[in-house]
Amino acid sequence: MEPAPKIQELELEGKKSLSRVVVGGSLRNTGEYLPEYQVIILTDENVYDLYAPDFPAFPVIVIKPGESVKTLATVEFIYTELVKCGADRSTFLLGIGGGVICDIAGFVASTFMRGIEFGFVSTTLLSQVDASVGGKNGVNLGNFKNLIGVFNQPSFVLCDYELFKTLPEREYISGLAEVIKYGLIREASLLELFASKTEDIRQRKEEVVHDLVWQSVNIKKEVVEKDEFEGGLRRILNFGHTFGHAIEKVHGLLHGEAVAYGMLVALYISGREANLDPVESERAKSLILASGLLRKIKPDKNQIIDVMKKDKKKSGEKIHFILIDTIGHAVEWETTPEKLENFFSDWLKQIDF
Numbered sequence: 001m002e003p004a005p006k007i008q009e010l011e012l013e014g015k016k017s018l019s020r021v022v023v024g025g026s027l028r029n030t031g032e033y034l035p036e037y038q039v040i041i042l043t044d045e046n047v048y049d050l051y052a053p054d055f056p057a058f059p060v061i062v063i064k065p066g067e068s069v070k071t072l073a074t075v076e077f078i079y080t081e082l083v084k085c086g087a088d089r090s091t092f093l094l095g096i097g098g099g100v101i102c103d104i105a106g107f108v109a110s111t112f113m114r115g116i117e118f119g120f121v122s123t124t125l126l127s128q129v130d131a132s133v134g135g136k137n138g139v140n141l142g143n144f145k146n147l148i149g150v151f152n153q154p155s156f157v158l159c160d161y162e163l164f165k166t167l168p169e170r171e172y173i174s175g176l177a178e179v180i181k182y183g184l185i186r187e188a189s190l191l192e193l194f195a196s197k198t199e200d201i202r203q204r205k206e207e208v209v210h211d212l213v214w215q216s217v218n219i220k221k222e223v224v225e226k227d228e229f230e231g232g233l234r235r236i237l238n239f240g241h242t243f244g245h246a247i248e249k250v251h252g253l254l255h256g257e258a259v260a261y262g263m264l265v266a267l268y269i270s271g272r273e274a275n276l277d278p279v280e281s282e283r284a285k286s287l288i289l290a291s292g293l294l295r296k297i298k299p300d301k302n303q304i305i306d307v308m309k310k311d312k313k314k315s316g317e318k319i320h321f322i323l324i325d326t327i328g329h330a331v332e333w334e335t336t337p338e339k340l341e342n343f344f345s346d347w348l349k350q351i352d353f
């Protein structure tokens, strides 16, 4: 007989509400976490095709998969579908999917009729370790990633890693980027787990996957509870994301793949601006190179800089860029788009992969 899956729970204390995160829970048991009143499900076509029979028995709104649907047009479509389903202020919106579904579902629920309750069954590694936890919800506007959004905690997040059995390899590996990020900015031991269990992680062995998800959500909880609305500390979670977002847009990479490139740039700058020891920098770089995250693109300097600069205009000329001064410890560095451009050019000249 298969051993019963391990389940661990934590509560993330938001300023307005608590968010329950269940690691090792099962999609088939989602009913246990749902309220008595009306529930409507939001999912994407891939997840629906694979798992609809395991969904709780409620109306389902299905949207196309992928980053390109993270738009206000999709949000409007979902509002209309909710109205058709007879949704009112007591309706609970359940997002079942990866980071895209969680980001959209959270935003729709937070704005429909001035806010309805919501929760997630998180179905990708990336969304379990990062996107579904912490209450950032939103959509893109043109080239601007996550420009439109709200902070609002889901009532619960169910992380069912059994669903990874159908997750394409590339998507699974993409999720590893955010785990590496936590190791670099906050918890060096996560990287040791990476190094010692590389093969088990590759094979998606349940025990090690459970540990990766559990440790990641605990780090996210700790950071978010200290700074839910990203006035300071929470910015460390953006390590690798300034260039990552631009590279994601320009080269059409998956989120985690692009963040991996962004982390390499941030490591390079950390050596120059935060005294990161070259040995540590090399160790971090090797881990990223060995993770399978890099797609062998030739970064398009001009386009990436252009998107990065436009993206950063939204917060004025000063950029809060995250560096590490040692593995496991992040520091904030205030800079300008121009300085970042120079560092990016230098980094491009020395890459050897």
Ligand SMILES: NC(=O)c1ccc[n+]([C@@H]2O[C@H](COP(=O)([O-])OP(=O)(O)OC[C@H]3O[C@@H](n4cnc5c(N)ncnc54)[C@H](O)[C@@H]3O)[C@@H](O)[C@H]2O)c1
Residues within 6 Å of the ligand: 044, 045, 046, 047, 050, 065, 066, 067, 070, 097, 098, 099, 100, 101, 103, 123, 124, 125, 126, 127, 130, 131, 132, 133, 134, 136, 137, 146, 163, 164, 165, 166, 167, 168, 171, 174, 255
């Ligand atoms: N809100 C946050 O704090 C936060 C943090 C990090 C990332 N994000 C966002 O998360 C998004 C990326 O999330 P993602 O990587 O989960 O992408 P995704 O939601 O697009 O999912 C990836 C792909 O896997 C498919 N899929 C999902 N679950 C599956 C399963 N179990 N089996 C087979 N296929 C499955 C989806 O249909 C999709 O095609 C980005 O938009 C990013 O900006 C948000």
